[in-house]
Amino acid sequence: MTTILWFRNDLRLDDHAAVHGALSRPSGVAPVFIWSPQEERSWPPGAASRWWLHHSLESLDAALRRRGSRLVLRQGRVEDELARLLAETGATRLVASRRFEPHASEIDDRLARSLMKRGVAFERLNTALLHDPEAVRTKSGGPFQVFTPFWRALEASLEVGEPLAAPRRLSAPKTWPASAALRDLGLLPAGDWAGGLREQWRPGERGAADRLEALRSAALAEYDSARDRPDEEGSSRLSPHLHFGEISARRVYRTVIESEAARGGEAPSRGALAFLRQLAWREFAHHLLHHFPRTPEAPLRRNFRRFPWRRSARDLRAWQHGRTGYPSVDAGMRQLWATGWMHNRTRMMVASFLVKDLLIDWRRGAEWFWDTLVDADLANNTLGWQWCAGCGADAAPYFRIFNPITQGRTFDPHGACVRRWVPELAALPDRWIHEPWAAPAAALAEAGVALGRTYPHPIVDHAEARHRALAAFAQVRQGDSS
């Protein structure tokens, strides 16, 4: 008897209920991954995500080989490939992690029905989240739409048990099904632009565990304050690892809690609480996506359907390429392009700039992030953009418009981020680094900056753009029937 262990965004062996589920019966196990981007409809993994996936699959395969197994790779429609795999192995059981993306869970539901007819059980286990979106409910039985009550309710009921250890061995199936070669999946970019990614990241379970250990041993103590500073290494950088399931949220949660207990404090430190809150936002994002499956494409608040977004391919391109003329915005966008990642504060700032200063539809921003982020995650990306645009759950008030100069001065006071990612401004003194247009001609000349030539003039005036945004947002207020 053979069990097919179907890996998706759960590319690990540690604390993996589906792996344990597959091993729970005396049978051979065939671990498989099916590459089927055409089935992801409008959200096929972007180039940065594919780069990550390539290396993560490589890492998982190596881990499986150390345990007497290996990863079978296939590509095509999942339904067809699974049918073939079942035929090739004679398996009667399929085990996988539950997926929460609306389209993916539809595919899985359909598969479960068709497999049942053929006498094959499709077992899906929640390996991705701390909570079950169906189980956490408001007192009136509905889903939560505000973070704080959600987190309170979740904390009250949260029981995170001892994580499951990775298995020592996986028994091989009687016959190994055919496997594609990893490089044939075509996940790596054609041109070699991934150098920045390679420098910054180590996809796979080991890389994830190292990040968690760095958080536990050092960053957690300062997390409360340092996490808000893009010019410091204060954030956990666990997001891509969590997205691909190279580490479980349960493992992360338990490690933080146990580390705090070992520290001997009365209660978890401020840093630990702040971090767990961030982890809870990931839960909340999945909770929302599960209960409001159309939010990747449509605003949660209906009145935003009539929002007067501007269409400007030129402005959108300037934003994407880090040529808005606002150094803090441009630094973030160029870092994103080079490394597949951006600090959370910078994400908020560049998102506010696109949505409020440029009045460009948040979906254009979400699409760009989707294609460029190594941690692109439908739940998190959707929540983040809707929050910023003011049209989602717990949305930012309409008057919260980030000032890129103020944000730069507060969170990157010496312009370290700007100097690194916008090198043509590197020689400017701190005083002008976030607003080169205000610098005296002599200072610009001395720093080798010629505005409009070596670095663009601002594409909008922030003060004017702010007033324009306030007027536009006034149009979608409730009670305004226009």
Added chain:
DNA sequence: TTTTGAGTTGTTCGA
């Protein structure tokens, strides 16, 4: 059913 309190991350203005 109605009421009440509260809501991640900001900026500007005027004292």
Added chain:
DNA sequence: GTCGAACAACTCAAA
């Protein structure tokens, strides 16, 4: 330079 208030109204969640 620092500080508090204003920016408005809406929706959620619970009592």
